[in-house]
Amino acid sequence: MKKLLLFSALICTFFTLKAQSDKDTKMVRAIFDEALERGESYQMLHFLTKNIGPRLAGSPGAAAAVEWTRQQMMSYGFDTVFLQPVMVPHWVRGKQEKGRIVNSQKIGSMPIKVVALGNSIGTGPDGTVAEVVEVQDFDELEKLGRAAVEGKIVFFNRPMDPKLMDTFAAYSGAVNQRGAGPSEAAKYGAIGVVVRSMSSFKDDVPHTGSTNYALNVPKIPAVAISTNDADLLSGLLKDDDELKFYFETHAQMLPEVLSYNVVGEIRGTEKPDEIIVVGGHLDSWDLSEGAHDDGAGCMQSIEVLRLFKAMNYKPKRTLRAVMFMNEENGLRGGRKYAELAAENGEKHIAAMESDRGGFLPIGFGMTGTDKQLKKFMGWKSLFEPYNIFQFKNGGGGADISPLRVQDVPLIGYIPDSQRYFKYHHTGIDNFETVNQRELELGAAAMASVIYLIDQYGL
Incomplete structure (x- = not known):
């Protein structure tokens, strides 16, 4: 008798679940x-x-x-x-932004499209110009130290990992250089930051995005450049460590x-x-x-x-x-x-x-x-x-x-x-x-x- 009741309960449960499944299938459709x-x-x-x-x-x-x-x-x-x-x-972003490679031994002076990072301060009309130090991450920045960074522009050039199928994972692996890079660079006396755009594509389009200034660290202006321009700048720096970069932004926090x-x-x-x-x-x-x-x-x-x-x-x-x-x-x-x-x-x-x-x-x-x-x-x-x-x-x-x-x-x-x-x-x-x-x-x-x-x- 108990087996019969159990069997009946299982049959009832089966048909109830099937009825629910059919109802849900129809509703989703x-x-x-x-x-x-x-x-x-x-x-x-x-x-x-x-x-x-x-x-x-x-x-x-x-x-x-x-x-x-x-x-x-x-x-x-x-x-x-x-x-x-x-x-x-x-x-607010303010007036049109300007960027330029200055005094390259190979190409001379060349305009580069830049976009200010969100929440960043502006350079004002005089702009920021200095020699460039390229790094991949914060560990490399720390190893260089103040002696190699002070008075210069830090160029963060770690790309999103193209091998990852999940592009959001690739983004997460690169975005800290945009979010925290300016404050990390300022700790060692940098006067500005250039960041490689957070993009999985090689093109000429720069990407903005927020930066977050740390407390008790000087705020320095920061811009992003396109992936193609990042590759260009990196290539030029390999043979010309005295190359300079100029950028002008007018961003401000109201x-x-x-x-x-x-x-x-x-x-x-x-x-x-x-x-x-x-x-x-x-x-x-x-x-x-x-x-x-x-x-x-x-x-x-x-x-x-x-x-x-x-x-x-x-x-x-x-x-x-x-x-x-x-x-x-x-x-x-x-x-x-x-x-x-x-x-x-x-x-x-x-x-x-x-x-x-x-x-x-x-x-x-x-x-x-x-x-x-x-x-x-x-x-x-x-x-x-x-x-x-x-x-x-x-x-x-x-x-x-x-x-x-x-x-x-x-x-x-x-x-x-x-x-x-x-x-x-x-x-x-x-x-x-x-x-x-x-x-x-x-x-x-x-x-x-x-x-x-x-x-x-x-």
Whole structure:
């Protein structure tokens, strides 16, 4: 009798799980169909990039983007749309930047395109000119010491590792020379810094990005040059250690400005106090339209909620789309969101971020407990028909990372990364570089994971 009851229970469980699987398969298919047939992420991205454009925190463009995304989410009929005030840094690039190789034995004087690093100080109209010391890393800089560095320009020339399939891992392996290089060089008396662009491509496009000045260390001006120009400069230095470099920048940090995170939500019908967040950062660098970084992620996040509204899906839990402000040069928006979540006693059961460009989706990564990860991995088969195979341990994003101290599982959307660092932080990160179908596929994939979390939790 006990065996018969156990067998009956197993049969019942099997059919229940199969019914759930069939329901989820149909829902994921319906989400992809809606996104591919009637999606609006691409149209939204066009407006954001072409009508608003660059959106560096503290700028008029950032303020316009806040107001437009607020109105856009209201127009979709989200249950609540609100702003979270946050004070942000206000760095400005200033007048046109200039760079030049000076007195090379081989080529004489030659103009070089430079871009100031975000948060850096400017040289002023007189510019900075000095002999150049090339290093690969901070250890090499330390070995040279003050005697070899003082009064000179330090040239950080460690490339991203081209052998790594994960270009974000390659970026992580090189980016400290941009983030901390100026302060490290200043410790030894350097008067300026030139950094090789963080790019996986050989081209003539320089990449900006933030530097972070250390306390009690002199602030010195810093610029990036393209990978091709970095190779040129390195080659010239091998035979000419008296070569000089000149650059002129007019960047400055102005007083902080009031800005906002923009939050839209659909209230849950069964567990409204449990919150699932999906978001991207609304700010971008000032050199371009910020299409991949991170206009794409923002529009995909709004699209997730819009898809559910269009499909008349009533979530069990509260779903939020968050446009974070100031990821690029301060992370103030992400920190403020987590701070307010703690102050208000909000219960977030998951947070997802899209900040890797609007390219073809290949998967998701999650940071959480073993139990949460096991459940997350169990959904992989639902995505294989869409050629999305990568469900892995470890993921998240800069803006949602402050939520981790509240034990919130973090999920990072992973598109194909091979082209991302061609456009990242450049003057060519414009709307035309985004493929409509890839953007829409990404929004559908994100919405599908959000649906599964809403249905089953983590």
